[in-house]
Amino acid sequence: MSADYVIVGAGSAGCALAWRLGKAGCDVLVIEHGAPDRGILINMPAALPYPMNMPRYDWGYATEPEAHMNNRSMACPRGKVWGGSSAINGMVYVRGHAQDFNGWATAGAAGWAFADVLPYFMRMENAHDGQLNWRGTDGPLHVTRAAQRNPLPEAFIAAGRELGLGFTADYNGECQEGICQFEQTIWRGQRWSAARAYLRPALRLPNVRLVRALARRVIVNKTHAVGVEVRQGNAINVIHARREVILASSAINSPKLLMLSGIGEPKKLTKLGIGVVVARAGVGYNLQDHLEAYVQQACTKPVTLNRKLDLLSKGLIGARWLLRKDGDGATNHFEAGAFLRSPNAAYADIQFHFLPAAIRYDGKAAATADGFQAHVGHMRSASRGWVKLRDADPESPPRICFNYMSCDEDWRHFRHCIRLARDIFAQPALAEFCGERLAPVGESDAELDDFVRQSAESAYHPCGTCKMGAPDDPQAVVDSECRVLGMNNLRVVDSSIFPRIPYGNLNAPSIMVGEKAADHILGKLLPRDER
Numbered sequence: 001m002s003a004d005y006v007i008v009g010a011g012s013a014g015c016a017l018a019w020r021l022g023k024a025g026c027d028v029l030v031i032e033h034g035a036p037d038r039g040i041l042i043n044m045p046a047a048l049p050y051p052m053n054m055p056r057y058d059w060g061y062a063t064e065p066e067a068h069m070n071n072r073s074m075a076c077p078r079g080k081v082w083g084g085s086s087a088i089n090g091m092v093y094v095r096g097h098a099q100d101f102n103g104w105a106t107a108g109a110a111g112w113a114f115a116d117v118l119p120y121f122m123r124m125e126n127a128h129d130g131q132l133n134w135r136g137t138d139g140p141l142h143v144t145r146a147a148q149r150n151p152l153p154e155a156f157i158a159a160g161r162e163l164g165l166g167f168t169a170d171y172n173g174e175c176q177e178g179i180c181q182f183e184q185t186i187w188r189g190q191r192w193s194a195a196r197a198y199l200r201p202a203l204r205l206p207n208v209r210l211v212r213a214l215a216r217r218v219i220v221n222k223t224h225a226v227g228v229e230v231r232q233g234n235a236i237n238v239i240h241a242r243r244e245v246i247l248a249s250s251a252i253n254s255p256k257l258l259m260l261s262g263i264g265e266p267k268k269l270t271k272l273g274i275g276v277v278v279a280r281a282g283v284g285y286n287l288q289d290h291l292e293a294y295v296q297q298a299c300t301k302p303v304t305l306n307r308k309l310d311l312l313s314k315g316l317i318g319a320r321w322l323l324r325k326d327g328d329g330a331t332n333h334f335e336a337g338a339f340l341r342s343p344n345a346a347y348a349d350i351q352f353h354f355l356p357a358a359i360r361y362d363g364k365a366a367a368t369a370d371g372f373q374a375h376v377g378h379m380r381s382a383s384r385g386w387v388k389l390r391d392a393d394p395e396s397p398p399r400i401c402f403n404y405m406s407c408d409e410d411w412r413h414f415r416h417c418i419r420l421a422r423d424i425f426a427q428p429a430l431a432e433f434c435g436e437r438l439a440p441v442g443e444s445d446a447e448l449d450d451f452v453r454q455s456a457e458s459a460y461h462p463c464g465t466c467k468m469g470a471p472d473d474p475q476a477v478v479d480s481e482c483r484v485l486g487m488n489n490l491r492v493v494d495s496s497i498f499p500r501i502p503y504g505n506l507n508a509p510s511i512m513v514g515e516k517a518a519d520h521i522l523g524k525l526l527p528r529d530e531r
Contacts, residue, residue: 001211002240003029005521006228007248008215008257010034011084012507013494014248015194016124016514019140019201022208024522029239030199030210031230034081037195042087044321045186046329051088052077052460058088061252061397068405070453076400077460078250082210083195085250086507089460091191091332092353093143093183094504095121095172095512097339099347107499108469110480111525112516119526120515121172121508124197127183131173140197141511142187143172146335149328151303151433152356152372153336157181158429160338165424171339172508177348179338185507186332189325194511211239216394218245218261218490220277225490231394244489244521246482248514251462251496255284255387256398258466258477263487272392278486282475286467287385288501289402290351290459292377293414293452295421296358298435299370305333305357306370333357339503342378342416349380350417351504352424358438360457371438374421377459378413379503381405387465402462405452414456415448461506463495481520482513493517 005021007014010032022028034057037043041050042057051057059078065071079085098114105113125136127143135143148154160179161167168178185192202208213230219238220226227240247254258264262277264284269276299306308317308328321329338352358371385402405411418440425434440451469476471485478484482491495510502509519525 001029001237002227002242003027003209004241004243005029005246006031006239006241006244007246008228009084009247009249009253009494010082010195010199010210011079011248011250011494012086012194012510013514013517014246015083015198015202016511017246017248017493017518018208019198020515020518021521022202022205024518025207028202028208030208031213031215031228031239032082032210033212033214034079037082037087037193040318040322042081043190044318044329045091045184045189045191045332046317046321048088048090048332051081057081059252059397061400064399064401066402066404068403068453069456074402074404074458076252076458076462078252082199083193085460086185086193086511087191087195089507090334090505091185092334092337092505093172093185093508095508096502096504097176097347100500100502104468104499108473108476109499110470112468112480115528115530117512117516118529120512123526124511124515127172131170134170134173140201141185142192142197143183144186145181145183146186146331148181148335150335150356152299153181153354155429155433156336156354156374156424159424159427162427162429163424165338165340168339177339177341180336182334182337182353184332184334186330189321189330213237213239214394215249215257216260218247218257220261220487224488241489244491246491246493248492248494250494251287251465252387252398252400254492254494254496255465256389258283258484258492259389260392260394263484268388272389274392278484280477280485282467282477284387284465285384286464286475287387287400287402287462288381288464288498289385289404290377290379290461290501291381291404291456292353292375292459293418293456294360294373294439295376295418295425296371296373296438297425298358298438299372299433300435301433302370303356303433304370304372306359309359340420342413348503349378350376350420351379352376352421372433374424375459376417376421378410378417380501381410381413382407383410402458404456411449411452414452415445418448418451459505461501463498463501463506466492466496467499468497469499482517491517491521
């Protein structure tokens with residue numbers, strides 16, 4: 001098997017890349033270990049907790065014991081399915097703040113400032129309620145807003161406005177801060193993943209193919225990548241790339257594949273018996289994520305989703321969705337949120353997700369009757385972690401450590417986020433709904449810190465492990481065209497190349513990276529938008 005371009009991973013960036021290269025007439029082959037994104041548990045938005053906990057769709061990764069989080073091993077789900085993590089995520093659509101991308105350019109990722117990436121966000125979007133001239137309206141990715149049938153998201157927005165936090169009608173438009181109504185990658189009541197938006201249209205082209213296989217390593221001929229070694233069933237084969245190999249395998253699997261291929265920190269590779277091909281000390285480092293805590297409140301009215309967690313209610317919701325693609329099954333229920341600024345912050349660095357239920361991602365309910373919650377977190381932690389090989393076996397899961405809460409300022413930021421959430425809940429607009437506190441119940445700094453240590457969870461936004469930067473940056477792994485430094489015909493195109501984590505959910509910027517990287521490969525970048 002061979003192709004001009006061999007893409008490893010049919011995730012958010014890989015799907016966009018396959019579509020754009022295929023549409024330009026290139027011969028493209030996509031390697032994906034996961035299954036097609038079929039079934040009610042993926043395509044019904046409200047079923048989102050299930051696929052991210054299923055071995056069929058999720059790699060099932062977990063961290064090493066996190067030293068600052070009571071030595072907990074924490075879940076790190078990654079999509080093992082067509083569409084990658086866009087097929088198992090929470091479907092909240094956030095571009096990120098303009099200053100995030102300007103920071104990328106300042107850090108050495110030339111050509112990735114907001115003026116450079118805005119045209120790609122607009123090209124990929126079909127935004128149905130976005131701000132005129134700031135949003136795309138004919139792209140492959142449908143972006144919509146929920147109908148807000150539940151009264152609680154509307155009350156949360158009203159409470160934020162009462163507190164004076166400001167309101168933005170389109171946080172993906174000109175004004176990127178304030179209380180807001182969230183946007184979703186949902187269309188006509190169904191999850192609109194990168195597989196639906198990009199991969200399936202790409203596979204209808206005669207020059208794009210997909211092969212189900214597990215990528216084991218990149219095949220290198222001295223200074224050139226020439227193919228990918230894969231396992232198909234019990235057979236080990238090589239898929240040859242006539243032009244380029246492109247890793248689009250996530251912030252966890254892309255550095256893993258580079259290290260298995262001899263690209264990484266020499267001492268660690270040699271210790272595992274892997275021959276060093278390219279010495280790049282930054283491979284696997286600079287790992288970043290968003291951590292969040294659930295501030296949960298009992299609700300005094302029977303309007304929350306906690307009333308709908310029994311089997312009968314779930315069955316009725318599922319049946320209605322199967323028949324009509326509407327109702328409680330047709331939304332992710334993250335319909336309101338906020339992007340706010342900490343004291344002395346230059347721009348927004350706090351995100352809230354509001355949910356009309358008191359429940360964790362794993363489905364464990366905090367309220368037997370009714371409750372609601374805000375997922376709160378600081379979006380620009382200084383903590384950095386790593387991804388390392390466990391051994392030289394491609395089948396072994398990597399070792400992952402985010403090093404959560406390793407900086408003193410992280411604790412100060414989380415206390416502020418929790419107290420701010422409580423201030424919103426205390427406003428008149430939510431008074432008719434607010435009962436007792438469910439979590440956290442303490443007031444002191446020590447009590448809040450202990451709550452975060454015991455209860456905070458990942459928002460599932462890993463990135464940064466193949467950092468994009470200047471060639472003279474010893475921690476950079478790829479250049480500003482996503483090419484692996486020191487190796488020809490090899491690129492990395494996914495969230496691992498982010499120099500610094502953007503605020504907000506990462507699916508949108510990951511797709512944008514696939515869109516823009518395709519144009520780098522084709523040599524035809526869109527003009528900058530200097531507004």
